[in-house]
Amino acid sequence: QPGDRxxxxxxxxxxxxxxxxxxSPFEVTP
Structure with missing residues (x-):
């Protein structure tokens, strides 16, 4: 979907x- 990238x-x-x-904290950059 658009924006998924x-x-x-x-x-x-x-x-x-x-x-x-x-x-969601799946790939959070503090």
Whole structure:
């Protein structure tokens, strides 16, 4: 699905969540 690849990008967790990512601790960058 579109946006699913975002989890593979080197972004921080806040950015990931801001982009609409799920706030689940599967690959959290503190």
């Amino acid at each position: 975002v989890r593979f990008q080197p972004i921080d967790h806040a950015e990931f969540v801001r982009l609409g990512g799920d706030d």
